[in-house]
Amino acid sequence: MIKKILFIVILINCALSNAQSVNPLQTKDSLAQVKWVDTLMKHMTVEEKIGQLFMVAAYSNKDAAHKQFITNLVEKYHIGALIFFQDNPVKQAELTNYYQSISKVPMLIGIDGEWGLNMRLKNTYRYPWNMTLGAIRDDKLIEQFGKSVGEHCNRLGIHMNFAPVVDVNTNPDNPIIGNRSFGENHINVADKSVAFTKGLQSTNVLASAKHFPGHGDTATDSHHTLPVVDFTEKRIDSIELYPYKKNFEAGLAGVMVAHLSVPSLEPSADLPSSLSKKIVTGLLKEKLGFKGLIITDAMNMKASANFASSQEINLAAILAGNDLLDVPLNIPETVTRFKEAIEIGELTEERLDESVRKILQTKYWAGLNNYKPIELANLKSDLNKVENELLHRKLVENSITLVKNDELVFPIQNLDKKKIAYVKLGDDSGSHFVKMLKNYTRVDVVSDKNLDKLVEKLKKYNLVIVGYHKSNVNPWKSYKFKNEELVWLQEIARTNTVILDAFASPYSLLQLKTFQNIEGLLMSYQNSKLSQEISAQMIFGALETKGKLPVAIKNVFSEGHGLMSTSLKRLGYAIPEEVGLSSEKLKRVDSLAKVVVKKKMAPGLQVLIARKGKVVYNKSFGYFTDEKKQKVDNSKLYDVASMTKILASLPLIMELEEQKELTLETTLGELMPKVKNSNKDTLTVKEVLSHYGRLKAWIPFYFKTLDSVTKKPSDKYYREKWSKDFSLKVANKLYLRTDYKDSIIDRIITADQRSKVGYKYSDLSYYLFKDYIENHYKKDMNVLTQEHFYKSLGADRTSYLPLKKYYKSSIVPTEKDDYYRNQLVQGYVHDMGAGMQGGIGGHAGLFTNANDVAKIMQMYLQKGYYGGKNYFKSSTIDKFNHRYYAFDKVRKGVGFDKPQLKEKEKATCGCVSDKSFGHSGFTGTYTWADPESEIVYVFLSNRVFPTMDNTGLVKYNVRTDIQQFIQDALIE
Structure with a gap:
């Protein structure tokens, strides 16, 4: 009997350890929050309550017809939230102010800002992708990153950011997560995402971890089809869910549920996780004890949209336990279907009120009880401050990883004895890299369409820097070497002393059959201007390497591997504020x-x-x-x-x-x-x-x-x-x-x-x-x-x-x-x-x-x-x-x-x-x-x-x- 009691106590303690001890949506002035929510709830009609469940896609680059479409949804269907996509921040601010002015209850404004507002909006600041950030050892920098993104959201009247991505990317062939993940180590992913969440939510912008219960080990894209996560419940609990548990402990306020097939959690293989009551209510709310806001992934994605009609999947998502429907389709038909469901008892008003109350709690948490229009003056400059570049530079400098350094080829010393060539591989530009390399000594750009001729040209050099440059437009662009490039790289490395600098996903290195002849290997992760410039400075010892691999490269380089280089005290290149000078005054x-x-x-x-x-x-x-x-x-x-x-x-x-x-x-x-x-x-x-x-x-x-x-x-x-x-x-x-x-x-x-x-x-x-x-x-x-x-x-x-x-x-x-x-x-x-x-x-x-x-x-x-x-x-x-x-x-x-x-x-x-x-x-x-x-x-x-x-x-x-x-x- 005593053993049984102890066993029950242990189970209860385990359950409690997985659950959030405090409702993350509850504010310090909780009595005022409850009063505000109760007052609104008391005067809402059923139609107004239903409207609160919808977060509709809005665009700032579309015509007057789109503006009228959104206006109609706000005025007639009382939608509770908007998620903005493309174009520019000023136009978005103007539209936000307008839409908020016609809304009876202030709307939640959301955005996908995984690497900052620039994920959706031009003329805003772009930070590195998560895979790059996963290489950073100092998690305080990630918290600063989250805070900066939150400040940008605040400035633009955005209350929810659908980030961080907490998917543990254990599948290198994942077509949609990949660079959006912090890496393959669930502990590192948890630490980085918790730091981001703390930073973001310190600015009163709600973080929404995604894609629950875990999209990291999938081989298909849920935008186009229903991916399968074919693991045991035990494996999912220990790996995929680990970052969520840590984020819950840290006060995460939102979770986005993915459209996945997870047979070990939902026996109906065709039922997306977003529509599964076993996963949303049974696992997320009850077993894990999550008390925050639950949002679906976009309901227009094929993984869910192919399951049934829009109004039926919208209803199914709410019945499963979700609170907010992201990008729902066919709002009028959905409102009609919800009202019918309430009339026949399929959807109870109690269930409806539960989600509406959480949505209103979120609005109070985000400060919408004291809503103020967005100030348009200086908006662009406020979203692109010099402090942002200072942080960006720190993030890049702390991420770049020295993977291999045979014969101490890195950083380059004894320039009087070096004759250096640069060879470009990849389909993107390496111009910033070359320009910075040339600040340090003579570096000749050598190229040829014929491999034999190229190798012949390289004979007069005793060091070749190979830059592998792939597109930095978005994180799901191809990072792979062409077969011809792999052959060229190995031949160059066979006949020359080589430093390979990869401005691409670390998964690109999986294609290399051997690293034997490559003396120096640097992983720079992205082909941005800053990555190119900072990486070149590291090659010449102006900066030290500090990063670690967020993923393993075969059985050659383990996850977490990263060599520390030493500074040679050569001149570096930065911005004035980095060294205590004012850019403005230097004008x-x-x-x-x-x-x-x-x-x-x-x-x-x-x-x-x-x-x-x-x-x-x-x-x-x-x-x-x-x-x-x-x-x-x-x-x-x-x-x-x-x-x-x-x-x-x-x-x-x-x-x-x-x-x-x-x-x-x-x-x-x-x-x-x-x-x-x-x-x-x-x-x-x-x-x-x-x-x-x-x-x-x-x-x-x-x-x-x-x-x-x-x-x-x-x-x-x-x-x-x-x-x-x-x-x-x-x-x-x-x-x-x-x-x-x-x-x-x-x-x-x-x-x-x-x-x-x-x-x-x-x-x-x-x-x-x-x-x-x-x-x-x-x-x-x-x-x-x-x-x-x-x-x-x-x-x-x-x-x-x-x-x-x-x-x-x-x-x-x-x-x-x-x-x-x-x-x-x-x-x-x-x-x-x-x-x-x-x-x-x-x-x-x-x-x-x-x-x-x-x-x-x-x-x-x-x-x-x-x-x-x-x-x-x-x-x-x-x-x-x-x-x-x-x-x-x-x-x-x-x-x-x-x-x-x-x-x-x-x-x-x-x-x-x-x-x-x-x-x-x-x-x-x-x-x-x-x-x-x-x-x-x-x-x-x-x-x-x-x-x-x-x-x-x-x-x-x-x-x-x-x-x-x-x-x-x-x-x-």
Whole structure:
């Protein structure tokens, strides 16, 4: 007897554990809720009560006839709810306001918003699909996602979202769930859906879990036929129903019942689960104890619509225990049939009242007791806030999964030793992926219609990134490889080191017969712009991988598998708010840049802003020249003039200092025998690089090479064609005598010193350092900078002598020279002295774009570390980024420019820290980095076009004004 009592107690406890302890529709002010519901119920006619059971499909992209159709249903048949489908949010809001105004009782408004309102409405925000979210480890992010979707629903007057999908997708061939599921693990599905439900319902938007009792292991689509779930009751209880139980415990307020054939739960195999009293009432309401609102899946779906006439299946659904009919057909006939059923006792008024009361409870729960029309002002912007993108970026970043990483091929290191190709597979675009990859280093897009020819082309590469790109339009689009693509992939992998990045369902990997030859495997889940961009950043180590597989891939990679990668601290790419800057305030930069172009202060320009290691603004404005024939874009190269000092010469000098080849106290005489016993013999490295060595500002070397009469380059020094004796190419068809380089050095050495001690900016020491460095290494600075820095940094758009590496159309012209070269200077260094050294100067000659400048500045900001490599010791950066002559008001560090110390100086905006550093260039360039704010700023232009007399950029302090705008945009 005691055992029997204990057994009964256990059964009761089990039943209670499955049931909701509290009615999820009950509000905190339950007495007021009951009173509101009772008052409405008391005055409702039978027809009005019946009308509450219908949630009719409404469209915002249909004509006046449809509007009248809905109007008629509201006014004549008192329908209680609408579910909106396509078009745009503003039109939907207008229609909602109208329909609510003619409804006696405020209507519930519903939507299918599994990944946000964009599932149904354009011009609204789209988040990732559930399968993508299933890869995230941090469920708090899913709760934030649910909350954001709820806020959007609230803003648009939507009270019910038919989400989350809690189907456990254990069948890879499921044609309709698939990517809509959080995965194949019932625990993960439960955790993710509970988090979503909590987030959504925290905004007073009702969640409706679907598709009860479980649509995850079906091979057909209930939109077209009746799918069969052929499992035992025990299996369904432990797997399919598990997420529902967990959601019930968490306060889930709604459940949508699917149209399925479940023989183990409903013996009548042809009876859809939505019409089965055993399933809806017996299982959901009684056994599981669900007390919330029960909604059918759409009643126009073939799985239910084929069962009987519309009015009969509508009645059957209510008799089965459902409360709200989703997309019912033939409302007038259904109302007539319901009234007949009541008259003959087939449908009792008690049963009708039960559902109507729950519907009204839901309306009170959603705040419809205090209904207010939707505010139309700023609706679009409110549904597309920057906070939404911030969350979206977090979701994608936390989902992407590193599945395989043989030979530590991921993230890519040692760029100086890599020759990388990209090959596209799949039928969708990979343009955003490729564009982002190219931000890090040179990546060649390689393709061919013939496999053998493609393999031959790939032989010269030692790493191939294969992007598999499938449609991101909706989650049920095909994700499968073509047979030909499978063959191509395996052949490419057999002959090359490969990283495969799949922008498709993880089920696509099931088609691969082997993963043996694929060294790196990344699962990016969706082919969205953000997925492509963030995935590319992970490949190069700007971001870490954090995701896990939501499904198993054969018996090779288990569900939950995911490798964690490490950051190489390369620049990432984000939006301003991600790093504490305001997008809105940075629009001032756009405005000023446009003024620069309009006022012809420069034909065009590039501006880049990075913070905390992430580029958040990288834009180009204007054209190459005032003829406005070619627009500037971010890939184009500018002559950066004196920025060459800190981008080329200084890193080589710092490297030599670390190698103990020199110190800051080493004299020029000790470094260079030529200087011994000259008036520059005892000048130290520290003095001349701080511009404290009494050197002249500059020497116009080219003057003495001009014909005294014509003022054109003299035949004594120049030729139109190259020869051994005239090998220094100054410009197009202009070659200087080879031995003139020595004349330049000699002239600097013998030049008089300034008598006055103190600061004077001078280029001359950099001529001497160039001579020293090249003699030391027996290589020119173009080769040295590439070998020591640029290749490994991935600065593939940075070089001396750019015409040897890039198309002329990639290089922005500097000046219409009428005083020396007498031509448009394009691809040749603007600085005359650097030009007379064959285009390679220590003080000028470098061409680059803003993105590459930022890499070098970020390396400095990170105290010499970048891309997994230590270029310098932290102490070395500090040593050179220091003012040694501040006592004499010298603002300069050793090579680096620093913020002004005198009132009349304008080195910066005056708004950056004393630790900051950078440099400017005569051609209209500027870069600055601040360790305190972690901001890197790059400004490139050709302000000397058409001539050097164009000084507007300098006169109006444009570069430092933009620097001030950046500081003003800080929101932390």
